[in-house]
Amino acid sequence: MAAQAIRLFRKMDGLFAVYKPQGVHWKHVRDSIESNLLKGTLNSCPPPAPQLAVQFQLLSSGENSSSSKDLALSPTMVPTLADHPLVTGPQFHKVHVGVGHRLDAFSSGVLVLGVGKGNGVVKVCYILYDYTLEGEFGKATDNFTDTGRVIEKTTYNHVTQDKLERVLAMIQGANQKALITYSQVDLRTQEAYELAVRGLLYPLGKSPPILMGLRCIHFNPPHFSLEVQCVNETQKYLRKLIHEVGLELRTCAVCSGVRRTRDGPFKVENALTRQYWTADSIIQAIAHFHKTTRRIRKSGMYSLRQQLSALRMRR
Amino acid sequence: MHVCQRCVSLLLSRPLSAAGQQSTRALHQRSHLILLQHSTRQPPVHRLSQGHSRETWRHFTDHQAASPDVSNKTDLTQKEVVPLNSDVHQISSQVTLSDSQSIDLDVAVRASPLQEVSEEEAVQIQVPSALPPESSTLRPYVDKSETLSKLVQLGVNLWELEQRPNVGSMLVRLDFHADVAPRLLFLKDLGVEESKLGRLLTKNPFILTESLDNLEARVSYLKSKKFSKQSVAVMVTKAPYLLNFSVERLDNRLGFFQKQLGLSAEKTRDVVTRLPKLLCGSLEPIKENLKVCELEFGFRGNEMQHIVTTVPKVLIANKRKLTQIFDFIHNTMDVPHSLIAKFPQVLNAKFLRIRERHLFLEYLGRAQYQPSQPNYISLDRLVFLPDDVFCSEVALATLEDFERFQKTL
Numbered sequence: 001m002a003a004q005a006i007r008l009f010r011k012m013d014g015l016f017a018v019y020k021p022q023g024v025h026w027k028h029v030r031d032s033i034e035s036n037l038l039k040g041t042l043n044s045c046p047p048p049a050p051q052l053a054v055q056f057q058l059l060s061s062g063e064n065s066s067s068s069k070d071l072a073l074s075p076t077m078v079p080t081l082a083d084h085p086l087v088t089g090p091q092f093h094k095v096h097v098g099v100g101h102r103l104d105a106f107s108s109g110v111l112v113l114g115v116g117k118g119n120g121v122v123k124v125c126y127i128l129y130d131y132t133l134e135g136e137f138g139k140a141t142d143n144f145t146d147t148g149r150v151i152e153k154t155t156y157n158h159v160t161q162d163k164l165e166r167v168l169a170m171i172q173g174a175n176q177k178a179l180i181t182y183s184q185v186d187l188r189t190q191e192a193y194e195l196a197v198r199g200l201l202y203p204l205g206k207s208p209p210i211l212m213g214l215r216c217i218h219f220n221p222p223h224f225s226l227e228v229q230c231v232n233e234t235q236k237y238l239r240k241l242i243h244e245v246g247l248e249l250r251t252c253a254v255c256s257g258v259r260r261t262r263d264g265p266f267k268v269e270n271a272l273t274r275q276y277w278t279a280d281s282i283i284q285a286i287a288h289f290h291k292t293t294r295r296i297r298k299s300g301m302y303s304l305r306q307q308l309s310a311l312r313m314r315r
Numbered sequence: 316m317h318v319c320q321r322c323v324s325l326l327l328s329r330p331l332s333a334a335g336q337q338s339t340r341a342l343h344q345r346s347h348l349i350l351l352q353h354s355t356r357q358p359p360v361h362r363l364s365q366g367h368s369r370e371t372w373r374h375f376t377d378h379q380a381a382s383p384d385v386s387n388k389t390d391l392t393q394k395e396v397v398p399l400n401s402d403v404h405q406i407s408s409q410v411t412l413s414d415s416q417s418i419d420l421d422v423a424v425r426a427s428p429l430q431e432v433s434e435e436e437a438v439q440i441q442v443p444s445a446l447p448p449e450s451s452t453l454r455p456y457v458d459k460s461e462t463l464s465k466l467v468q469l470g471v472n473l474w475e476l477e478q479r480p481n482v483g484s485m486l487v488r489l490d491f492h493a494d495v496a497p498r499l500l501f502l503k504d505l506g507v508e509e510s511k512l513g514r515l516l517t518k519n520p521f522i523l524t525e526s527l528d529n530l531e532a533r534v535s536y537l538k539s540k541k542f543s544k545q546s547v548a549v550m551v552t553k554a555p556y557l558l559n560f561s562v563e564r565l566d567n568r569l570g571f572f573q574k575q576l577g578l579s580a581e582k583t584r585d586v587v588t589r590l591p592k593l594l595c596g597s598l599e600p601i602k603e604n605l606k607v608c609e610l611e612f613g614f615r616g617n618e619m620q621h622i623v624t625t626v627p628k629v630l631i632a633n634k635r636k637l638t639q640i641f642d643f644i645h646n647t648m649d650v651p652h653s654l655i656a657k658f659p660q661v662l663n664a665k666f667l668r669i670r671e672r673h674l675f676l677e678y679l680g681r682a683q684y685q686p687s688q689p690n691y692i693s694l695d696r697l698v699f700l701p702d703d704v705f706c707s708e709v710a711l712a713t714l715e716d717f718e719r720f721q722k723t724l
Contacts, residue, residue: 019722021667053458081457081467088454089474108724259723273721274667275702 005091008041012095013116014293016285017266019273022108022257026099033113033277034097038090040279047085052077098122101129101263106145107235109260110271115286121297130229130262133255135242137222140252144239148254156251161219167248168214168226171241175211182207202231209233211241223256265292453477453486462491469499470513471520482520489523498523501530506548519555529561536562540569541580546588554591568594575605577616582624590627601630604637612641618656626659640666648673650684650694658694672697672705675720679710 020029056073081087098119100112109131114122137156141148182203185192195201203210213229226245228238239255246253261268270289272281432440447455453473457463463486467473477483489495502512502522516522522530537547551557557565572593573583587593593601608614608629614622622629629637640662644650655661661669676682676692683690684697692709706714 021671021721022724023667081464082454084457084467086467086471087457087473268722271722273718275718 005041009092009095009116012037012041012283012286014118014286015100015112015114015122015266015289015296016282017263017271017289018111018113018277019268019271020103020108020111021274023105025105026102026111029111030097030099030113033282034095036277037095037097037115037279037282038092041283047091048083050079050081050083053080054078100124103260104235106147106239107258107260109258110263110266110268111260112263112266115282118286118293121293124264124296128229128262128264129231129233129260130227131233131238132217132257132259132261133226133228133238133242134257134259135224135226135245135253136256137224137246137249137251137253139254140243140246141254144236144243144255146254146256152252154251156222156249159221159249159251161216163249164216164219164224164245167245168216170248171245172211172214175214178208178210179203179212182210207232209237265289265296451477453483456487460487462486462489462495465491465495466516469516470510472513472517475517476520485524486520495523497527498525498530501527502551505534505551506544507552511552515552515555519559521559522555525559530558533558533560533562533565536565540584542584542588546584550588550591550594554595556595557591560595565594568598571598575602576620576623578620578624586624586627590631593627593630596631600634604630604632604634607634607638611638612645612652614652614656618652621656622659622662626663628663629659632662636666637662640664640669643670643673644694648682648684654684654686654694661694661698664698669698671721671724672710674724675712675717676710678720679712681710 018029018033020026054075055078056075085091096116096119098114100114100122103109103111112122114120136146137159138154139146139150140152140154141150179201180187180196182205183201184204185195185201187193187196192201209230209232211228211230211233213227215227216224217227218225226242228241230238235258238258242253242255266289270285272285276282444459446459450456453463453476457467457473463473466486473486476486499512502515503509507515534547537550538544542550569583569587572578572587573580576583576586578586605619608619608622641655643666644655644661645652673682676697681690681692683692684694685691686693696709697705700709702717703714706712706717710717
């Protein structure tokens with residue numbers, strides 16, 4: 001019935017997270033999810049019964065119509081073909097699926113998508129984006145990734161974990177200063193000091209990418225990996241960060257992977273992998289995040305306290 | 316896309332198939348046709364039957380009286396109360412006389428709408444058809460046109476066809492008995508199943524405008540090249556545009572494949588039956604793909620032949636994707652040419668799938684692709700098993716582990 005399809009369509013409102021594989025443009029992800037939703041639910045509902053049209057049929061059996069004497073016309077209801085699905089086409093052509101914070105083709109990770117009314121909430125700016133950056137010492141390329149054209153090769157024997165940690169601390173210090181500047185508080189006041197101590201400072205309005213947390217998870221030369229918490233970032237900035245870390249250590253480094261592990265309340269555990277990009281799993285995921293979506297819509301921004309408390313727990 | 320006015324008028328003028336159905340619409344259309352034929356020459360002469368009342372004659376005479384031909388007036392006014400039959404002939408002769416002198420289009424019989432009319436008259440009154448002269452969809456015409464309704468019953472997707480430019484107008488113009496039915500019978504004789512006809516016509520509606528002689532010539536050409544009747548039917552089903560190509564073109568392509576690939580006639584026939592699209596498309600991308608396989612990948616002649624006979628799709632695959640897959644398999648997974656030639660199906664698989672599975676096996680330490688070593692995993696098992704079977708048998712891990720690993724890539 002058409003009503004069933006319409007009811008399903010109205011139910012599909014909300015946010016869900018998807019794990020974007022590396023090497024795939026985010027638009028392809030969005031398109032394939034849209035077509036899966038259309039195929040799986042809306043256009044698989046049985047079409048409505050064809051409408052009946054009234055036709056007047058002559059009951060007289062004379063060959064020559066002009067000479068027939070008794071002309072009895074009877075109305076009959078005949079189904080029309082004008083409403084056949086092969087003539088009208090599929091009931092639903094489009095489902096509004098929007099992407100919140102894009103990931104470029106080289107990166108992978110959590111990608112939040114909104115369906116229907118969720119599109120209004122999907123672009124809400126969270127503070128916490130967690131990334132895991134994989135790097136490799138010894139080369140420099142033109143686009144900061146390991147697939148680009150190699151420009152320079154260096155040695156990296158002198159690099160130790162201690163030196164790396166020192167460089168990371170220096171970078172984090174610079175970012176803290178930027179954070180204080182862009183949060184537009186005067187640090188000489190008591191309130192600002194207390195906020196800073198509790199770690200509740202955040203940048204207001206437009207700001208360049210600021211790292212709020214940076215640490216080294218894994219060090220196995222030439223490979224190493226960093227965990228970053230940042231705001232207002234682009235993935236290219238993060239790859240450039242790896243390059244700069246290499247420069248600070250008097251060697252060079254390329255980024256071999258950028259993985260977003262968290263986008264606000266959506267973590268890697270909640271993200272759907274490729275085999276689950278079907279209509280049923282998506283609807284389940286939307287239902288699962290229903291409360292979170294409502295909270296985001298009401299507060300206008302994901303609750304600051306929860307995010308920053310999560311930040312503090314990490315440190 | 317507009318179904319043009321000319322087509323609509325053609326549609327209206329063509330009487331619907333009898334099928335014993337005497338609906339009033341058919342009557343209207345026949346009288347409409349007559350109207351079209353007559354209106355070009357003379358002022359409309361209504362076909363009046365015997366049951367016509369006398370008042371209209373008086374109206375007619377009054378109108379005639381209003382004409383500038385004063386000489387005829389006196390004759391007409393005298394002839395008021397006369398038997399009807401003779402009346403008709405005389406008045407029509409009067410009309411022709413007046414025609415020769417001057418054509419006055421205002422002198423037309425207009426019956427008053429409030430006059431009582433007999434049943435037969437009521438039935439014969441033509442109602443202007445509600446069909447729009449132009450439309451961007453085929454919906455208004457489906458019920459009225461026999462061709463379109465039969466096509467819908469066959470399973471042709473008219474909605475898809477009307478998106479293509481000019482196809483809708485072409486379909487409305489077709490006559491079922493003259494154009495469509497002979498070609499459908501021809502396809503059925505060829506061996507194409509009825510359930511597949513709908514899809515075939517949706518992909519290629521132009522088969523309905525191709526001349527039957529050409530179609531038969533092409534089929535006989537294919538049969539002369541020793542393609543069996545079944546294989547011809549299969550080829551036409553898989554590649555709907557096949558029979559729209561000329562015999563020279565088909566011949567050219569078959570010759571190219573036989574020469575270039577160096578295959579025997581039997582094998583060429585087999586390859587072409589499995590992938591008849593090869594005969595339809597241009598040869599340039601195929602030549603490029605062959606060059607890529609030979610020069611970039613470094614496959615030898617006999618390996619190439621084996622690959623093409625096993626997986627003909629390699630010839631029309633996307634060059635970039637093919638290169639990506641081959642690069643990964645040969646350089647990252649370290650699989651030699653001979654093994655790839657043995658399992659050419661991997662070149663047809665999705666790159667992401669190969670990549671994820673290989674990295675999972677590498678993480679588990681089970682990535683062994685040499686047949687001589689223990690725990691050997693063949694390439695086709697790597698790629699073509701479904702996920703759960705792959706996890707349980709090849710990787711010896713659970714599906715959840717695989718998913719968790721996918722999220723770390």
